[in-house]
Amino acid sequence: MADKKESHKFNNEDLDNVDLEEYKNKLDDLKRSVKSLEKIKRKNKKIKKMERKKRKILKDMKSKKHK
Numbered sequence: 001m002a003d004k005k006e007s008h009k010f011n012n013e014d015l016d017n018v019d020l021e022e023y024k025n026k027l028d029d030l031k032r033s034v035k036s037l038e039k040i041k042r043k044n045k046k047i048k049k050m051e052r053k054k055r056k057i058l059k060d061m062k063s064k065k066h067k
Helices: 012-017 020-065
Strands: none
């Protein structure tokens, strides 16, 4: 059986090679991505709500037309 430390893909030696500034930049990029995805989600939610209203209005108009 392999030693537990050797079985990990990310060794402590690799931590020394990671540039802190690069890590912060990647983190900031991920935060921006999350914010943009949240905006898209809210926008899609509004669109779905408006589509439901539109269907309801059309349904009401058709029912009044046939009376």
